[in-house]
Structures are given as structure tokens and as C-alpha cells.
Amino acid sequence: MSTDATTAGTAPSRDPRHDTVAREVAERMADAAHDWLDVLDDVRRGIAQLGAPGTDAEVERLRWFYTPTDHGGLTMHAQSPAQQDRALKLVASGLSTPGFVTVATVMGLENVLSHTEGFGPGFARERKRDPGLYYLRVFGEPGATGAWGYRFGGHHVSVNVLVVDGAVRSTTPLFLGADPATSPLLGGATLRPVGQVEDLARELVRSLDAEAAARALLLDRAPSDIIGGNRSRVGDGDELLRLAEVWRAPFPEPSEWAALVRFSDAIEDGSGLDAADHRTMALTSAPKGLPGDALDAGQREMLRAVLATYLGRVPDGLAPVYDDAALDAVHVAWAGSFEPGEPHYYRLQGPKLLVEYDNTQRGVNHAHSVWRDPGGDFGADELAAHIAAHHG
Known part of the structure; x- marks a missing residue:
């Protein structure tokens, strides 16, 4: 789709708060990203962080998934509880509260889906439906200058963010799904x-x-x-x-x-x-x-x-x-x-x-x-x- 064709008609405007919010959110993101990366050892950090957007890492940055496949990055499984907490803080920094709650709920649905399917292995792994197989990866060096971003994804979740010169510039594609879409509660x-x-x-x-x-x-x-x-x-x-x-x-x-x-x-x-x-x-x-x-x-x-x-x-x-x-x-x-x-x-x-x-x-x-x-x-x-x- 060409940009001109898809923007025929009046383009959307920016919220009057946009420039301020884009910088405030980017600052929170950068702080959260450093808090996470700084507690990873060299091996984990080598998986968690790749080159900046626009460099050789760009091909990988543009890959995204919503199936229960390898999304690329450091899984929740591979982290200690404290590291997981910092990882989720980074994820939450780019989402509204309802957005983050939905992401967390979708991750938990992997347990429900295991129950629906009778538990057990599948997809060439020990556990077919696994809430630990959500992947986080940072591209570039988080900060107020240059370009950097991050991707968080797993089954039915894909969050993709780009920051340029200290301001959030893109939050799409942003995918959320649910399987089951409807589940019974007490x-x-x-x-x-x-x-x-x-x-x-x-x-x-x-x-x-x-x-x-x-x-x-x-x-x-x-x-x-x-x-x-x-x-x-x-x-x-x-x-x-x-x-x-x-x-x-x-x-x-x-x-x-x-x-x-x-x-x-x-x-x-x-x-x-x-x-x-x-x-x-x-x-x-x-x-x-x-x-x-x-x-x-x-x-x-x-x-x-x-x-x-x-x-x-x-x-x-x-x-x-x-x-x-x-x-x-x-x-x-x-x-x-x-x-x-x-x-x-x-x-x-x-x-x-x-x-x-x-x-x-x-x-x-x-x-x-x-x-x-x-x-x-x-x-x-x-x-x-x-x-x-x-x-x-």
C-alpha cells in the first residue's frame, strides 16, 4: 500500500498533548529499559539487545509474530523474578493501563488454553502452551538522542515501539488476541x-x-x-x-x-x-x-x-x-x-x-x-x- 493512497482524505491530527506525552513516555521507557538491561548478565544481554533501528538489526526489528513461535529476544523463562519484573515495567511503559492489563491477561490465558487442550507437549517443546515464552528485545541504546526501540511478543501479543531523539514516534503494529476469546469465571x-x-x-x-x-x-x-x-x-x-x-x-x-x-x-x-x-x-x-x-x-x-x-x-x-x-x-x-x-x-x-x-x-x-x-x-x-x- 502506498502511503499517499492510504492517506487519501483528511489525515488524523495530533492530540495537543502529544509532543509532551511522547517525550515523557520515551523518558520512562528509556529508564525502564536501562533498569532491565543493567541487571542482565552478558549472555542474557547479548540476546536481549541488538543494534539500533536502521542498522543491520533492522531486518530483525521488522519481524513480528502473533503465533506461539519464537518472537526473538529474551524470554520470561530465561529471567529471574526480579528481571521479569523489570521487563514488564518496560512493557507497561508503552501501554495504557487497560492495554497492559489486557496484555497480562492474554499471557495468562496460555494456562487456560493448556487446560482446554488437555495439557502436555507440542510445537516441538516440552509445554505446548507456555506463559513463559514471551520475548522482549531492545534495539539500540535507550536514551534522549538517536533512534532506539523495543519489541515484546508471544502468543497473541506483539508490541512494537520506536523512539527517535527522545520522543515516541511509533507504536504499531500493535496486536492483541485471545484464545479462548471467552472463558467462564465464578x-x-x-x-x-x-x-x-x-x-x-x-x-x-x-x-x-x-x-x-x-x-x-x-x-x-x-x-x-x-x-x-x-x-x-x-x-x-x-x-x-x-x-x-x-x-x-x-x-x-x-x-x-x-x-x-x-x-x-x-x-x-x-x-x-x-x-x-x-x-x-x-x-x-x-x-x-x-x-x-x-x-x-x-x-x-x-x-x-x-x-x-x-x-x-x-x-x-x-x-x-x-x-x-x-x-x-x-x-x-x-x-x-x-x-x-x-x-x-x-x-x-x-x-x-x-x-x-x-x-x-x-x-x-x-x-x-x-x-x-x-x-x-x-x-x-x-x-x-x-x-x-x-x-x-
Whole structure:
């Protein structure tokens, strides 16, 4: 996707607090990063810290995942409790309180998923679902000058941050998922870490009249996953990546990898989408679906509420602000049923924005959600400007 095409229309504005917040948050991040790195021995630090953004480490910095694969970095397992605490302090520094609580909850769901699947080994490791396999890595030297960043990820979590000259410049891609998406709690309550991300969007599309709903509906069946997958850059014509493609590398044991490929194929086959359907669902620079300017006042507030479940993942003041003019250009696209409990997918796309959500797998109890900036993911634009100014 070209930057110009995806920013057609009025771009979002900056929160008036942005510059101050971006520097305050970056300072907290740098302090937390040093606090963590300084208590690691040389071996652990060699895993935890790579070169600065824009150097030879850039290829690795741009790799991100949301499957239970090796995300790259130092795992929670490999750290003492005190080191884990400092690692999580760094993670929390780049998230809002609700964002961090959701990340921590998703990590804990690995235990619930173990219970669901009957515990035991898998994925070529002793424990198939493991809350200790979340990876943290710092790129560059945290501080007030130059470029540095960090990545935190594991199953259903990917947090990617870039800081340039003492200010936060990028917080995307930012992925949160949940498996199970809904879990029972005592007293009849339920645990749904991304429940509002789904429910608010459904409320919006179900409020549409027949004509508007038809414009929003791309397909009456849902794809098995988000379309952009874990691509470092999304582009025109990108189609669904199968599960086995969203992995760092095949397992050492060929039979185990073959089993994952079969599982991946079964998920895709179960969606019922054919080649034409995948073309319909492909990403494009020109947004598909129903534009915000076709919504009434109440529906526009619903759209703002959905956006807030993504933009609100980071500290107040960091996320872009979608005023009325920018909201006009945000398109709502849906695939699958509008009914709760049925497989579904949605996309919000507009100026500097690509949001995707799906809940289709494991009997519609396995959700994925991601916030991206097609032209600025990983701070590509900000980093390029920094390099041109200082190293050109």
C-alpha cells in the first residue's frame, strides 16, 4: 500500500498533548529499559539487545509474530523474578493501563488454553502452551538522542515501539488476541479480554440500514484470520496468509511441522473461501466498505468507540486523533455473519489506519485484533527522516 493512497482524505491530527506525552513516555521507557538491561548478565544481554533501528538489526526489528513461535529476544523463562519484573515495567511503559492489563491477561490465558487442550507437549517443546515464552528485545541504546526501540511478543501479543531523539514516534503494529476469546469465571461471569473490540463493532454494523449494511459487507463468509498477517509491510493485493506461514521457522522434527501444516490447511479449508473470495478480501490502498461520512451521528460515535479499543492501547496523548473530517474517510468493512457466535471479520481503514479483527477459529472462540499504520508501521517514515537528517 502506498502511503499517499492510504492517506487519501483528511489525515488524523495530533492530540495537543502529544509532543509532551511522547517525550515523557520515551523518558520512562528509556529508564525502564536501562533498569532491565543493567541487571542482565552478558549472555542474557547479548540476546536481549541488538543494534539500533536502521542498522543491520533492522531486518530483525521488522519481524513480528502473533503465533506461539519464537518472537526473538529474551524470554520470561530465561529471567529471574526480579528481571521479569523489570521487563514488564518496560512493557507497561508503552501501554495504557487497560492495554497492559489486557496484555497480562492474554499471557495468562496460555494456562487456560493448556487446560482446554488437555495439557502436555507440542510445537516441538516440552509445554505446548507456555506463559513463559514471551520475548522482549531492545534495539539500540535507550536514551534522549538517536533512534532506539523495543519489541515484546508471544502468543497473541506483539508490541512494537520506536523512539527517535527522545520522543515516541511509533507504536504499531500493535496486536492483541485471545484464545479462548471467552472463558467462564465464578458466579456466571465471563473473561473476554478483547470482548468490547468485537461487541462494539457488531453493534455498529447491526445499526446500519439494509443499503448501508450491504455496502459494508464484503463477503457473507469470514476469512480464517486477519488478512495482513504478520507482514512487515502491507501492500495492494495482499491476501490471507495461512497459519503455517505466520511462523519464524519450521520445527526441527519434520513430522511435527507436517502436523502443523495439516492443521493450518484444515483451518483454511473450514472457512469455505475460494480464490475469488480471497481476492475480494485482499487488502487495497483504496479502502473497501462503508465510509464514515455515510454514518449518522449515533453511528459515528459507535465508530469512535470501536477505534478507541485500538488507539486506547497506548498512553493517552500518543495515538492519532480522528476528528470529524478524518472520521469521514474511515471505512467499515465486514465479512461473515452479523450474529453473535458466528464466524466474522471486520476491517477499519482510512488515513494512516488499518485495523483488522477476526473471530473464526476454535468454534468462534479465538480472536485476533491488530492496529497498524500502513505507511508508518515501525516508524518507517520517522526513521527514514532521522537517518536522512543525521546520516545522509
